[in-house]
Amino acid sequence: MNADSILMEHMMNPKNYGVLESSDAIGIGKNPQNGEKVAIYIKVKTQDEPIIEDISFQAIGCTTTIVSGSIITSEAKGVSFSRAEELVSITLGMLDSLPQEDAACSEMVALALKASMDTYKERLKDENFPIISYRIQASCTSPEENENIDTSYEQER
Amino acid sequence: MQEIFKEIHQVWLATLHAGFISKTSSRVTLYNFSDIFWRHFGWVENYFIRNEINYNYDIPQVPLRVEKLSYLYNDIINRLKKIQTKLESIDDLRIKERINSDIIYIVEALKLLEDEEVTAFSMNRQYNDMELSNEARDALTLFLFEESYKEYELILVYNYSKANSNSAFLNRIYEILIGESVFHLRSFGEMMATMGILAVPRMVMEEIYKFEDLEQFLLGGIDEERKAKENCKALSNAVSQTNAHFASFFEFINNQENYHIALMQEALTYILSQKENI
Numbered sequence: 001m002n003a004d005s006i007l008m009e010h011m012m013n014p015k016n017y018g019v020l021e022s023s024d025a026i027g028i029g030k031n032p033q034n035g036e037k038v039a040i041y042i043k044v045k046t047q048d049e050p051i052i053e054d055i056s057f058q059a060i061g062c063t064t065t066i067v068s069g070s071i072i073t074s075e076a077k078g079v080s081f082s083r084a085e086e087l088v089s090i091t092l093g094m095l096d097s098l099p100q101e102d103a104a105c106s107e108m109v110a111l112a113l114k115a116s117m118d119t120y121k122e123r124l125k126d127e128n129f130p131i132i133s134y135r136i137q138a139s140c141t142s143p144e145e146n147e148n149i150d151t152s153y154e155q156e157r
Numbered sequence: 158m159q160e161i162f163k164e165i166h167q168v169w170l171a172t173l174h175a176g177f178i179s180k181t182s183s184r185v186t187l188y189n190f191s192d193i194f195w196r197h198f199g200w201v202e203n204y205f206i207r208n209e210i211n212y213n214y215d216i217p218q219v220p221l222r223v224e225k226l227s228y229l230y231n232d233i234i235n236r237l238k239k240i241q242t243k244l245e246s247i248d249d250l251r252i253k254e255r256i257n258s259d260i261i262y263i264v265e266a267l268k269l270l271e272d273e274e275v276t277a278f279s280m281n282r283q284y285n286d287m288e289l290s291n292e293a294r295d296a297l298t299l300f301l302f303e304e305s306y307k308e309y310e311l312i313l314v315y316n317y318s319k320a321n322s323n324s325a326f327l328n329r330i331y332e333i334l335i336g337e338s339v340f341h342l343r344s345f346g347e348m349m350a351t352m353g354i355l356a357v358p359r360m361v362m363e364e365i366y367k368f369e370d371l372e373q374f375l376l377g378g379i380d381e382e383r384k385a386k387e388n389c390k391a392l393s394n395a396v397s398q399t400n401a402h403f404a405s406f407f408e409f410i411n412n413q414e415n416y417h418i419a420l421m422q423e424a425l426t427y428i429l430s431q432k433e434n435i
Contacts, residue, residue, distance in 0.1 A: 008280050011302050012356045013222065019215060019360075039362075058362050063302045066359070 014070040020056040027115025028133035169194035177346035279353035308342035317366040
């Protein structure tokens with residue numbers, strides 16, 4: 001399978017799409033400019049450290065968001081929180097090298113994954129802790145269109 | 158009852174997609190059956206609304222990737238039999254009997270359909286023997302993925318609004334828009350199947366169709382239709398160099414969006430006038 005066919009496979013049949021009924025935590029990444037969002041559901045098992053036993057995602061977004069969600073959740077399935085946090089950092093670190101639209105979509109998925117793990121950690125202390133939602137910094141729009149928009153990371157509860 | 162609703166939703170999608178996949182006259186039969194399942198979906202939804210039962214359109218991923226259409230027919234038949242065993246949970250005798258009677262006939266009719274090799278997932282990205290530049294092929298691929306999902310989403314959004322509205326004026330508009338989106342979805346689905354890139358439909362998030370502000374939804378919808386027009390126009394330009402057939406098709410779709418915008422504006426004017434009258 002070449003890169004094109006792998007990409008096509010994620011477009012045609014996104015992995016881990018849908019609601020995970022037995023999830024332990026949910027996290028959200030959103031783009032406040034256009035209303036797009038990604039919700040990630042994780043089921044966690046604890047050994048020496050928490051491990052993402054199962055994961056799923058849902059999105060209001062474009063095909064690039066779906067492909068990013070499919071790839072990132074596939075990578076995160078079965079790994080420890082520390083490995084998943086590395087995955088988030090790597091994804092956020094490479095945003096500058098991506099086209100603007102793709103960067104916004106990947107960031108939204110990465111932040112949703114981060115939010116799901118952060119929600120889980122908070123729920124260990126307070127089981128009623130609300131779902132954490134992070135806003136993206138990247139933009140789907142051109143810098144000219146974007147100059148009046150505040151894009152600082154913001155956590156919503 | 159909720160289980161029946163989800164199963165009917167999946168049967169509707171599976172039958173519709175089997176229609177996209179088929180390359181024979183079975184396609185028409187499958188579209189007719191999918192229309193019947195769509196009506197079953199509406200009956201059960203109405204039952205929920207009448208009885209104030211909370212519901213949503215969540216479903217698991219529908220498995221469509223098969224090598225032969227008969228495998229998909231068998232899956233649909235199994236789902237239909239499962240629905241039959243659960244019909245007892247419906248206390249509305251008329252709905253129960255209507256659904257059961259349709260299922261009895263359709264199960265037998267599906268068994269008689271000719272088997273076909275499935276090429277809808279081959280990823281060949283060729284449209285019959287038509288010439289397409291790489292740029293046109295990529296633009297067309299992305300467009301079909303985006304818009305086929307969008308049409309499915311719109312069908313559910315308009316359907317939910319229609320089912321939960323008592324306004325005959327608005328329901329006329331929703332009904333037309335559902336019909337238009339079904340036509341677009343069929344057109345795009347058939348193209349995707351021909352190009353070997355048929356996508357498995359993915360679930361629509363609840364907040365998309367359970368919106369609170371109809372005025373805002375319509376304004377957003379008009380904006381989306383305008384974007385869809387631009388996408389069609391851009392695609393028509395991208396493919397026009399190499400393929401006149403596609404260019405004229407997307408020009409046609411582009412012009413249809415004008416009608417959708419006019420209908421949504423009509424609905425918007427109506428709800429604003431209703432507000433003023435309060």
